[in-house]
Amino acid sequence: TTNYNTINTTVTITVEKASISGINFDSVTVEYSGDTHTISITGELPSGVTVKYYLGEEEFEGAINAGVYEITAKFTDSTGNYTVPEDMNATLTITKIDPEYTVPTGLTGTYGNNVSTVPLPSGWTYDDPDQVLDNIEGVEANVTFTPEDTTNYNTINTTVTITVEKALITGITFSGDTVPYDKSVDTIEISGT
Numbered sequence: 001t002t003n004y005n006t007i008n009t010t011v012t013i014t015v016e017k018a019s020i021s022g023i024n025f026d027s028v029t030v031e032y033s034g035d036t037h038t039i040s041i042t043g044e045l046p047s048g049v050t051v052k053y054y055l056g057e058e059e060f061e062g063a064i065n066a067g068v069y070e071i072t073a074k075f076t077d078s079t080g081n082y083t084v085p086e087d088m089n090a091t092l093t094i095t096k097i098d099p100e101y102t103v104p105t106g107l108t109g110t111y112g113n114n115v116s117t118v119p120l121p122s123g124w125t126y127d128d129p130d131q132v133l134d135n136i137e138g139v140e141a142n143v144t145f146t147p148e149d150t151t152n153y154n155t156i157n158t159t160v161t162i163t164v165e166k167a168l169i170t171g172i173t174f175s176g177d178t179v180p181y182d183k184s185v186d187t188i189e190i191s192g193t
Contacts, residue, residue, distance in 0.1 A: 017083045020049065025073045025088035032097050032152040036062035039071050048079035066094045066152045079168040099153045107160050111167040123148025128157045139164065 023043040030037050038061070041051055053060040054072045063069050069092040075084035082142055118126055126145045139162045147153040172192040179186050 017081060018081050020046065023085055025090045027091040029093040031095050032066045034064065036064050037092060037094055038062040038091055041073055048083055049075060049077045049082055049084060051075050062090060062093060066096045068093050093176055096152055098153045099147045103156050103158055105160055107162045108165060109162055110165050121139065
């Protein structure tokens with residue numbers, strides 16, 4: 001400063017937007033629980049920067065039912081000080097679970113008929129093996145048990161043993177008879193098949 005004058009001037013300072021780093025949006029897989037499941041970014045957003053999640057064009061607030069949900073995270077900056085990340089995409093997968101029902105390991109039927117009705121919880125069905133029971137020693141059949149809610153619960157495919165019970169013979173009668181004596185041999189027989 002002994003030999004030079006100071007310079008007073010006006011300068012323009014250009015402030016560039018700050019970038020945001022350390023933000024991830026990872027896919028998530030969970031099991032169906034009846035609760036609402038969401039998916040979100042990891043990392044810290046600066047004050048004034050927010051994120052919203054979308055499923056297609058609709059804002060995504062979570063899902064309950066099993067399925068695959070393609071979610072988009074969109075960022076906005078209300079301050080104008082940051083370069084927000086590009087839209088990020090991730091998948092929320094909610095998987096089906098096994099029903100809380102123990103299917104029967106055996107069925108019962110009567111010789112010469114089909115399998116008897118299986119008692120099931122409300123709304124459940126099963127594919128009747130439609131097995132004509134012609135073997136008193138029993139048979140095995142593949143049966144699919146289907147819950148009422150197939151969106152969130154798995155069907156159960158299992159092999160069951162069909163116990164074949166002896167059939168009861170009905171419609172048979174054996175009655176006495178009165179006939180006049182005629183020197184021939186008289187008999188009486190059952191009626192029915």
